Amino acid sequence: MQTFFDCAAAFRRRTARAVALCSAALLSACATVNAGADFEPGVRLDQYRTFDWGGGDTLPVGDPRLDHNPFFDSRVRAAVELELAARGLTRVTASPDLLVHYHASVRQRVDVIRADEGRGYSSPRYGTSDVVVDYEEGTLILDVAEPKAKAILWRGWSQTDVGGLLENPREMEKRIRESIRLMMRKFPR
Secondary structure, eight states, rough: OOOOOHHHHHHHHHHHHHHHHHEEEEEEHOOOOOOEEOOOOTTOOTOEEEEOOOOOSOSSSTTTTTOOOHHHHHHHHHHHHHHHHHOOOESSSOOOEEEEEEEEEEEEEEEEEOOOOOGTTTTTTTTTOEEEEEEEEEEEEEEEEEETTTEEEEEEEEEOOTTTTTTHHHHHHHHHHHHHHHHTTTTOO
């Protein structure tokens, strides 16, 4: 016969696991984009007026759904061109001031999400509520280089969960635009 305390402990364990599972589901459903950029301090790109695309990427993406996918390529290029135009850069095919190049990769990731023990969702006495989340992490790297000096002036990057996006072109396009927009916030002008 279970006591009141045994029932309460079992209820807390089930509640903690449910909270952890809901947290994992919410994290994957509202995947955020982590983005940033790196460049030499003090670099200014406002002296440049034109750009073009550098040579194509020969590295594999790591996912056959995106390797040599012309639709993915056109979505990335359109998003980049839109953001560069918003910053006053015009695409030209002859003698550009800057060359732009991107690389994308997809890899399987595993994260362990632990419920917030400090808030009473779990405790050593009642067990923990770790949840293992398997997802596809997409990384997009964008380089802006000066062709004459053959030097990268700016590198932007973004990472996000692409699970489910690879089969949904509209959502993939939205995530690409968001990724490029967020990394380009750090573009020094």
